[in-house]
């Protein structure tokens with residue numbers, strides 16, 4: 323605490339409140355690396371902790387910087403998850419951190435609620451400057467799912483219709499409204515009925531969209547420009563077709579850029595690859611700078627006005643922490659860093675390099691089917707090999723569990739090459755790479771070399787496919803027998 327600050331506080335405090343202690347976070351964390359997964363297992367998410375242990379992902383990370391994580395042994399990892407796309411500018415970016423420190427040191431009048439906010443207007447103005455044309459109002463949220471809820475409400479208010487159309491395999495978050503437009507059954511199962519009038523159609527299918535919109539009752543069509551689950555890229559006529567169909571049928575075109583926004587795909591917004599202008603754009607993740615959860619929903623003024631339609635409806639949609647100063651400061655600093663450090667340009671250049679170098683491995687390995695992506699959102703897809711023995715292993719793994727094969731790649735990637743990555747969705751043979759956008763060409767070489775070596779060893783009969791099959795199927799068997807015992 324700066325000298326004098328504590329005195330200032332103390333003099334105004336009632337005698338019963340004694341502010342004399344320091345809170346020592348460093349000391350608290352002192353010996354935590356050893357225990358942290360135990361605590362998670364005990365109090366937060368036991369199943370998740372078990373999974374981490376089973377696949378050897380129980381690494382004790384103690385530090386993050388830029389595109390890297392560091393463990394308690396001093397090993398450096400290339401983080402290809404980047405907090406699910408949150409650390410676009412890199413972890414613990416000094417400029418963003420400094421902006422937050424400045425905000426804290428200013429004793430800002432945070433969340434006055436019934437009063438003028440100081441930072442949110444500034445961030446809204448900056449966002450609108452870089453947004454696709456026509457999006458000139460901003461609603462601040464605390465996360466992506468809340469942005470989706472917002473967009474659904476906005477579309478309904480603006481059209482006076484109720485139905486929302488969404489895409490199979492689409493992912494828009496896990497709150498109940500967002501789950502209603504989630505195209506992955508694995509997430510919906512067990513939580514229904516989800517209540518909303520929603521209809522799923524195939525992604526990249528304009529005829530299916532037209533058939534639904536022509537019914538005249540669709541408030542909004544929500545779609546990711548590139549689907550996160552699987553990294554599915556639409557054909558070039560799809561999003562322009564979506565925009566035209568939505569316009570024709572009076573449906574609100576909702577562009578979910580929660581993952582693809584802020585440079586992830588090599589342009590500020592992924593919809594800019596196809597020059598489309600959505601009616602609503604949902605953003606979150608990277609705007610936080612990786613520090614303070616925040617999202618922003620950008621909408622056309624006519625839509626915004628239909629929601630906040632009168633004085634007595636001026637807070638008809640709001641959230642307690644929306645526009646909070648630290649989130650706004652993080653957002654402003656993030657936009658500054660993206661622009662000044664030319665991070666979107668780097669995403670495009672280094673992303674292309676990574677994709678091209680990984681693509682060059684495809685002819686080398688029968689297991690490797692395709693590499694696709696834009697910017698630093700890249701999918702490495704595997705497929706059944708031709709040779710008989712290898713195919714038998716592939717089939718064996720898939721018969722145990724349709725999500726098992728990628729672990730044969732991911733486990734050695736982490737263990738032997740210090741690359742943290744994840745499968746791109748349930749039952750997919752796809753690994754998704756969404757590293758920080760400050761990845762450099764040396765990181766690219768490390769990643770390509772790591773994939774090369776791991777796929778080479780997976781192509782051997784006693785390699786990781788065999789190992790993972792043996793190890794994880796034993797675990798699966800144990801779980802089944804334990805489960806049977808319990809019931």
Ligand SMILES: Cc1ncc(COP(=O)(O)O)c(C=O)c1O
Pocket residue numbers: 406465466467468470493494495496546550578579580581582606607
């Ligand atoms: C496209 C998309 N929309 C919405 C969400 C939900 O965001 P959040 O997890 O911040 O609620 C996600 C999260 O991964 C996402 O990828």
